[in-house]
Amino acid sequence: MQIIITGASKGIGKAIASAFARDNKHTLFLCARNISALQKTAAEISAQYPETQVHCRCCDVGDKQQLQQFADFILSFGKPVDVLVNNAGTFLPGSVYNEPEGTLEKMLNINLMSAYHLTRMLAPQFIRQQSGAIFNICSIASLTAYANGGSYSISKYALAGFTKNLREELRPFGIKVCGVYPGAVMTDSWAGSGVDPGRIMQADDVAKMIYAATQLSPQAVIEDIVLRPQLGDL
Numbered sequence: 001m002q003i004i005i006t007g008a009s010k011g012i013g014k015a016i017a018s019a020f021a022r023d024n025k026h027t028l029f030l031c032a033r034n035i036s037a038l039q040k041t042a043a044e045i046s047a048q049y050p051e052t053q054v055h056c057r058c059c060d061v062g063d064k065q066q067l068q069q070f071a072d073f074i075l076s077f078g079k080p081v082d083v084l085v086n087n088a089g090t091f092l093p094g095s096v097y098n099e100p101e102g103t104l105e106k107m108l109n110i111n112l113m114s115a116y117h118l119t120r121m122l123a124p125q126f127i128r129q130q131s132g133a134i135f136n137i138c139s140i141a142s143l144t145a146y147a148n149g150g151s152y153s154i155s156k157y158a159l160a161g162f163t164k165n166l167r168e169e170l171r172p173f174g175i176k177v178c179g180v181y182p183g184a185v186m187t188d189s190w191a192g193s194g195v196d197p198g199r200i201m202q203a204d205d206v207a208k209m210i211y212a213a214t215q216l217s218p219q220a221v222i223e224d225i226v227l228r229p230q231l232g233d234l
Helices: 011-021 035-048 064-075 103-129 150-173 203-213
Strands: 002-006 027-032 053-058 083-086 133-137 176-182 224-227
Touching: 002 011, 002 103, 011 027, 011 035, 011 083, 011 203, 027 035, 027 064, 035 053, 053 064, 064 103, 083 103, 103 133, 103 150, 133 150, 133 203, 150 176, 176 203, 203 224
Parallel strands: 002 027, 002 083, 027 053, 083 133, 133 176, 176 224
Antiparallel strands: none
């Protein structure tokens, strides 16, 4: 299987890449803006799972031209595209009424438009092969508004809407579309927060659920994955 993951250098993206690499039968296409961190991740995966092929490319997902170059690189191999994980995203706290000018545009560009563009670039291949799975990493913030969520929450609500619409459009072609809605996960965004790591989820928790969703029969689909810390949201 060919697995594509954006924002794969760390956190949830890195955990997803590792989850697919474990059975040593997949080819991974990974991208991230920080090429040194991405290359380190790719080297770690290759060392631990030597039979897994790992291709990594530097890509700022907020730049449509760079996304197109990444998509062209994937398609140049001439093989089926099995799984796309639109994971790349960013978070800027603030309220709608006082966040810096341009915050909404930035959040929409990275959290929504990157998934929209890359999906459109790869959709013809998915449709030709009449199979595949697309996972959009949304957020609990896609489901429940919260103070200081601002434009981040708006962008994640939009990503959830895109996911639902895409599912209906691609369903007739045998393509599965799943929205993933994690609560608090121990990633760099929580670094220095003082929150006990045992209080919130691990990135691998999300990765395991996505991997499991790809193991179903062609006639079954998990449409939404909602994960929250056992003790509730923070």
